[in-house]
Amino acid sequence: MEGIVVRRVIPSDNSCLFNAVGYVMDHDKHKASELRQVIAAAVASDKEKYSEAFLGKPNGEYCEWILNPEKWGGAIELAILAEYYGREIAAYDIQTTRCDVYGQEHGYNERVMLIYDGLHYDALAMSPFDGAPEEFDQTIFPVQKDRTIGSVEGLAFNLVKEQQRKRSFTDTANFTLRCGVCQIGVKGQKEAVEHAQATGHVNFQEYK
Structure with a gap:
């Protein structure tokens, strides 16, 4: 197939992982709430596999957490969605150029691709020409x-x-963020998480 690989931008609304997966799987950028439900159901149905040690929080608490549209997804969610769709999900990390392929161990015969910038997921697609x-x-x-x-x-x-x-x-590790609520500056993901936990503020903007 002739063409180019393009980055399809997904809105930054804390649900970019889910909407990026929705786009590459179903050409639908508005699947976040549906896919959050899929993940919560998968986790709730296998408490042995999805233990507190695996999830980092108790099973029930995690299920509530992932249904919250303010919360971000990551590796656990990608692995579950690969299994749900029966396709590999390749996630390319821009900073390291590393590619993690989720679902690889199942021998699926199709793959989709995402790109990750350290905070945000977008979709990758093959387009017949630039601007198509x-x-x-x-x-x-x-x-x-x-x-x-x-x-x-x-x-x-x-x-x-x-x-x-x-x-x-x-x-x-080193980016600077400003809290959109109280305008305080924080450095790195660790400080941002600490500030969010202390204040309940989750609206951060990057600033240089």
Whole structure:
């Protein structure tokens, strides 16, 4: 297939992971609440697998937490969604150019791709040409015998390297954020989390 890999921007509303997955799986950027329900149901149904040690909080508490539209998803949620859709989810990290493939151990024969900038997930798609409308996007790719998705993988990696070169990522250990509620400045994810826990404020903006 001829074309280019493009980054499809997902709104920054704390549900970017879910809406990015919704887009690559179903061409729908508004699936967050539905996919949060899917995850809560999967976790609640297997308390042995999804133990407090695994989740970092008690099973029931986690299920309530993930249903909150203010909360962000990560590796646990991607692994569950890969299983739910029966497709691998490749997540490319711009800062390190590392690619984590969720669901790989199940031998699924299709893969979708996301890109992560340290705070935010966007969707990756194959477009016939630069500027083509999103309805022409291909987001699901057959996994080949060598467990790659062929030339698309190289194109995706080149895009990720290009984004890294442009420094289109957030260094979560050292970035500076301002609390949107009380305007206090914090440095790094750790301080932001501590401030959020102390105040209940979750609206942070990055500032340089």
